[in-house]
Amino acid sequence: MARLQHELFHVSLPQGTVCFDAGEPVDRVYFPRSGLISLLIATDKSELVEAGMVGREGAAGLQSAIGRRTSFARATVRVQGLFAAIAAEPLRRSIEMSAEAASIVTRYTEILWAEAAQLAACNAVHAALPRLCRWLLQSADRLGSDQLILTQDLLGEVLTIRRTSVSLIAQELQQRRIIKYRRGRIAITDRGALEGCACECYRVIRDLYRTLPVRPDEEAGNAAWA
Numbered sequence: 001m002a003r004l005q006h007e008l009f010h011v012s013l014p015q016g017t018v019c020f021d022a023g024e025p026v027d028r029v030y031f032p033r034s035g036l037i038s039l040l041i042a043t044d045k046s047e048l049v050e051a052g053m054v055g056r057e058g059a060a061g062l063q064s065a066i067g068r069r070t071s072f073a074r075a076t077v078r079v080q081g082l083f084a085a086i087a088a089e090p091l092r093r094s095i096e097m098s099a100e101a102a103s104i105v106t107r108y109t110e111i112l113w114a115e116a117a118q119l120a121a122c123n124a125v126h127a128a129l130p131r132l133c134r135w136l137l138q139s140a141d142r143l144g145s146d147q148l149i150l151t152q153d154l155l156g157e158v159l160t161i162r163r164t165s166v167s168l169i170a171q172e173l174q175q176r177r178i179i180k181y182r183r184g185r186i187a188i189t190d191r192g193a194l195e196g197c198a199c200e201c202y203r204v205i206r207d208l209y210r211t212l213p214v215r216p217d218e219e220a221g222n223a224a225w226a
């Protein structure tokens with residue numbers, strides 16, 4: 001990455017930005033610095049199901065660094081923020097020069113597939129409340145903050161549940177003083193209780209990402225992944 005500083009550029013992307021769509025070549029890789037990207041699978045009925053998310057721990061489109069790739073998912077900005085981006089080709093050339101870097105990219109890609117499999121099981125068998133708790137915890141980890149800007153409509157879309165159900169769950173969690181919710185902003189106030197309400201999928205996915213190296217600039221404040 002040190003060799004690629006002149007190739008990197010930074011962009012501020014609003015919520016809803018499509019970085020690349022399913023079936024498109026992945027020609028750019030996005031490294032979230034303060035935002036969050038969802039990897040979405042579209043159904044024939046135009047429904048979108050989340051198969052993974054990318055925050056400060058990784059990058060969207062990184063699989064293109066080990067060979068030219070077409071995306072299987074739509075990469076959409078869920079939480080606006082600042083992103084570092086780079087064209088896939090110079091990143092691929094640089095990765096080819098480092099066996100260690102190639103190993104990290106391969107491992108990260110494997111973890112993304114494992115996460116997608118875990119989320120498929122989660123969406124099939126777990127109730128809305130533990131899934132919502134799991135999603136809030138994952139988002140907080142990957143944003144590096146317990147303060148989340150998330151509307152009920154967005155949560156309903158991500159979890160494929162009705163907005164009214166999201167509202168009821170949020171009210172219950174707020175009454176139990178686990179979160180505070182107001183005008184599209186969610187604050188996690190009792191992380192231990194939230195983890196207790198989440199399904200086991202949160203812990204499974206969290207442990208997968210703990211096997212990845214931590215960037216030096218994140219070691220001090222990366223307790224959630226340590």
